[in-house]
Amino acid sequence: MSVTTPKGFIATGGSMGIKPTGRPDVAIVASATGAPIVAAATFTTNLAAAAPVQWSRAALEATCGEATAVLMTSGNANAATGQAGKDAVADLATAVANHFGVASNTVLVGQTGLIGIPFPLAATSNQLPGVLKTLGGTVTDGHRAAEAIMTTDTFAKEVVVEGPGFSVGGMAKGAAMLAPNMATMLCVLTTDAAVEATVLKERLLAAVEVTFNRLLTDGARSTNDTVICLASGVAGPADPDALEAALTEACASLAEMMAEDAEGATKVIHLVVQGATDDAAAHAAARNVADSLLVKCSMNGEDPYWGRVVSELATAGVPFDLDRCEVSYGGITVCRGGEAVAHDAAAVTAHMRERHITLTCDLGLGEGAATMLTVDLGYGYIDENRTTS
Amino acid sequence: MSVTTPKGFIATGGSMGIKPTGRPDVAIVASATGAPIVAAATFTTNLAAAAPVQWSRAALEATCGEATAVLMTSGNANAATGQAGKDAVADLATAVANHFGVASNTVLVGQTGLIGIPFPLAATSNQLPGVLKTLGGTVTDGHRAAEAIMTTDTFAKEVVVEGPGFSVGGMAKGAAMLAPNMATMLCVLTTDAAVEATVLKERLLAAVEVTFNRLLTDGARSTNDTVICLASGVAGPADPDALEAALTEACASLAEMMAEDAEGATKVIHLVVQGATDDAAAHAAARNVADSLLVKCSMNGEDPYWGRVVSELATAGVPFDLDRCEVSYGGITVCRGGEAVAHDAAAVTAHMRERHITLTCDLGLGEGAATMLTVDLGYGYIDENRTTS
Structure with a gap:
């Protein structure tokens, strides 16, 4: 090894x-x-x-x-x-x-x-x-x-x-x-x-x-x-x-x-963006979601707040149509056609409690796809980085 | 009013x-x-x-x-x-x-x-x-x-x-x-x-x-x-x-x-980027610094870690020459010509303890300038945003 x-x-x-x-x-x-x-x-x-x-x-x-x-x-x-x-x-x-x-x-x-x-x-x-x-x-x-x-x-x-x-x-x-x-x-x-x-x-x-x-x-x-x-x-x-x-x-x-092993992280997020107009658009959208403090905080709090995810997908500078957007946690769809959809909330809660979380966003526009690995944001990161001494 | x-x-x-x-x-x-x-x-x-x-x-x-x-x-x-x-x-x-x-x-x-x-x-x-x-x-x-x-x-x-x-x-x-x-x-x-x-x-x-x-x-x-x-x-x-x-x-x-009144913020940072090739470049550089989790964490910890500031200026997608770069906190220059410079450390420490912090970055390349208002990142932001309930 x-x-x-x-x-x-x-x-x-x-x-x-x-x-x-x-x-x-x-x-x-x-x-x-x-x-x-x-x-x-x-x-x-x-x-x-x-x-x-x-x-x-x-x-x-x-x-x-x-x-x-x-x-x-x-x-x-x-x-x-x-x-x-x-x-x-x-x-x-x-x-x-x-x-x-x-x-x-x-x-x-x-x-x-x-x-x-x-x-x-x-x-x-x-x-x-x-x-x-x-x-x-x-x-x-x-x-x-x-x-x-x-x-x-x-x-x-x-x-x-x-x-x-x-x-x-x-x-x-x-x-x-x-x-x-x-x-x-x-x-x-x-x-x-x-x-x-x-x-x-x-x-x-x-x-x-x-x-x-x-x-x-x-x-x-x-x-x-x-x-x-x-x-x-x-x-x-x-x-x-x-x-x-x-x-x-x-x-x-x-x-x-x-x-x-990311500083202070408590969650590893496997982010998938699919259905984008092309792979580059999927990647840009994935990056915007992964880079979001609000999404990272939600992950830290084990809160499947998909509204923040949608908001980040929609500000990535790539084609986006809310009415076609679908968001899933651990394979359980919580948003379809750009609005909340009935789902097994207990199953989503259970998935959010795991260390590895899968977040899938389907833009419904094409065949472009990208994956990204990211982490949550919690006290640990701040503790590691607020001072150098 | x-x-x-x-x-x-x-x-x-x-x-x-x-x-x-x-x-x-x-x-x-x-x-x-x-x-x-x-x-x-x-x-x-x-x-x-x-x-x-x-x-x-x-x-x-x-x-x-x-x-x-x-x-x-x-x-x-x-x-x-x-x-x-x-x-x-x-x-x-x-x-x-x-x-x-x-x-x-x-x-x-x-x-x-x-x-x-x-x-x-x-x-x-x-x-x-x-x-x-x-x-x-x-x-x-x-x-x-x-x-x-x-x-x-x-x-x-x-x-x-x-x-x-x-x-x-x-x-x-x-x-x-x-x-x-x-x-x-x-x-x-x-x-x-x-x-x-x-x-x-x-x-x-x-x-x-x-x-x-x-x-x-x-x-x-x-x-x-x-x-x-x-x-x-x-x-x-x-x-x-x-x-x-x-x-x-x-x-x-x-x-x-x-x-x-930003959620959980303990510091208001008055960021100035000057000496950029043009105002748009100054604005892009300022935004990259303001958007940096590491810079925000340093501010929360009252740590004048200018290395992170320089690193963000240098990844803003605008012209940058480390050898011309100068960084000051509260008007006290801590980095000149891209490296540490002798300064009144006690005065910088005192400034970092204030609620309002002035961070000035001079790129030494031209007349472009921009200002931006931002805040630190600490526990408070995470407390506000980790769950919606």
């Missing part, structure tokens, strides 16, 4: 003192041979992209899709940290590159934590070599890496998917600031499939589009979102469609775990 | 049994002569517009901008209520029209409350004649009208603005679902200025654009938003610019009161 399950990878996790608590805050996933392998990534669309995002984006462009290692740290986002932040990333990457004897631009970096706090390079970089020495290839090592990227996560998020003749492993951190495109999240995927860099990138983007980009917890797009996939090639060539399917399954599992 | 301060108006408020508590739930503002006068209005852009919105929009079109009275009810939104909801509005308007002996399409209707619950016409309409009998022309009557449109408001919102030779009065209800365009709000403005219907509409829209449409509490655009202005003409012709200025001042006051 780890990034080290696919053949050809080593990993570790440890502490370099970024987190004042001394908890694990650095993870490394690398090519077991120590030589560069195929790599692809996708990053936040936030225009205030953090220094590590800028570094990794440029590195992958320079190498045309190769990397030896991924370094991920938690406890400081190294975002809005100016030139010193950029220099810090270069120093960290170079330290890892020197360990392997490779060019520094084959080391990708992801960081997560608070924005706008200078990265404590001087106080931490001397502890990186010690962590690098613990690099190993067992599943346990992968788990330590997954634990080291946690911030407010309550559990490490790991996955393994077996494809025909290859496997995909993954680890991620999520918890807050989750929104298309993308969640605030760091994710490292590994595969032993042999694949060209351009194909890997194309298939990775396709997988992310229908998984992480369909997850919305609080609507924020972070400065640090990073999904990196490394391919060792040890298992030999794989069918690209099979690889995309395995990547999609891995990303979907990790996205579910992120929703499950 | 009321809709009955301008000459030529009568008003009342009372109960017709829509609210199970028996609290006031119906308000009437009418031409004192009982004959139609000039009227203009603007309504929600929500495509699931409630039955009263559909009625009033059609009525004003049919009369080319005339109305005898405005009927407003609270306790049931009469939205997503199908044909029965439309019939209910027609019945209510006709009852008021019969009282005055005018055509029913000179009676405008606004309603607020829960969505999707059938309007209890049979149980309430017989109490409307009793309320109509109490119609009078004193300031006290206007206050009773303002109280009768409250839902979760904690105080009645009223304003009077004196223009050169005329006056403007207003009342509104807000509290939740406040967002451009517009707040969930009902608002009736009155003026004794003599003005043509087309001019009144143009000036009313201009006033709303820079006031109610710059107020964002929870980002929801309601099914029922309605702003209606009646002009009796009793004071004679007014300069249109002076009228617009008075309408704008009245709307701005009411918008401030709505922010002050």
Whole structure:
């Protein structure tokens, strides 16, 4: 269940003192041979992209899709940290590159934590070599890496998917600031499939589009979102469609775990919008519902207040006709033709009490459909986010 | 301080049994002569517009901008209520029209409350004649009208603005679902200025654009938003610019009161975005910041976490350059050139403890500017909105 399950990878996790608590805050996933392998990534669309995002984006462009290692740290986002932040990333990457004897631009970096706090390079970089020495290839090592990227996560998020003749492993951190495109999240995927860099990138983007980009917890797009996939090639060539399917399954599992562990959430909502004029319209409508504070509050209160859902569908900027609209909770229709319809209220109440809620909206206009994963809004989210101290 | 301060108006408020508590739930503002006068209005852009919105929009079109009275009810939104909801509005308007002996399409209707619950016409309409009998022309009557449109408001919102030779009065209800365009709000403005219907509409829209449409509490655009202005003409012709200025001042006051009384809010945030490439870009950036759960949570926790502000500015879909970005709280700059800058932290802390917080973001790119009024997000909002019961 780890990034080290696919053949050809080593990993570790440890502490370099970024987190004042001394908890694990650095993870490394690398090519077991120590030589560069195929790599692809996708990053936040936030225009205030953090220094590590800028570094990794440029590195992958320079190498045309190769990397030896991924370094991920938690406890400081190294975002809005100016030139010193950029220099810090270069120093960290170079330290890892020197360990392997490779060019520094084959080391990708992801960081997560608070924005706008200078990265404590001087106080931490001397502890990186010690962590690098613990690099190993067992599943346990992968788990330590997954634990080291946690911030407010309550559990490490790991996955393994077996494809025909290859496997995909993954680890991620999520918890807050989750929104298309993308969640605030760091994710490292590994595969032993042999694949060209351009194909890997194309298939990775396709997988992310229908998984992480369909997850919305609080609507924020972070400065640090990073999904990196490394391919060792040890298992030999794989069918690209099979690889995309395995990547999609891995990303979907990790996205579910992120929703499950979203800051303060008590409900995971599986939102389906169908009957839209096209898929894009369905997606826009789903996003408007998922982003609604009022809908999220209703979910927290286990109240099937479909009026708020209809109101959000009708302000999504897509074609909408109230008279054709139908809304169901757990498959039980509560609104049909744009007005209340007799239904088994006790069954709806029982469904609302569950942790996983299915909310289906049929716009009755066409064949467009979209799904989205979201969460409720309650005291827990506010407790986590009202102060940084 | 009321809709009955301008000459030529009568008003009342009372109960017709829509609210199970028996609290006031119906308000009437009418031409004192009982004959139609000039009227203009603007309504929600929500495509699931409630039955009263559909009625009033059609009525004003049919009369080319005339109305005898405005009927407003609270306790049931009469939205997503199908044909029965439309019939209910027609019945209510006709009852008021019969009282005055005018055509029913000179009676405008606004309603607020829960969505999707059938309007209890049979149980309430017989109490409307009793309320109509109490119609009078004193300031006290206007206050009773303002109280009768409250839902979760904690105080009645009223304003009077004196223009050169005329006056403007207003009342509104807000509290939740406040967002451009517009707040969930009902608002009736009155003026004794003599003005043509087309001019009144143009000036009313201009006033709303820079006031109610710059107020964002929870980002929801309601099914029922309605702003209606009646002009009796009793004071004679007014300069249109002076009228617009008075309408704008009245709307701005009411918008401030709505922010002050937003559901569960503990802070009113005066957000300024300047230095944008143009005003539209500044407005989009301001809206993204105001709409951010994380920024709202920080405000609730009195935490000047500018990193979240920068992150939202950078995902607004408008030109942004982190290196030029500056953020200030209460005029004290905490971020300059996209990174932390030394500042008087005690002064920032003191400002964050105030009820009114000023957050200024300078994008450093041009002359575009926008202001927005928003609020924090805390337990109170969740308490108000997690269940409807």
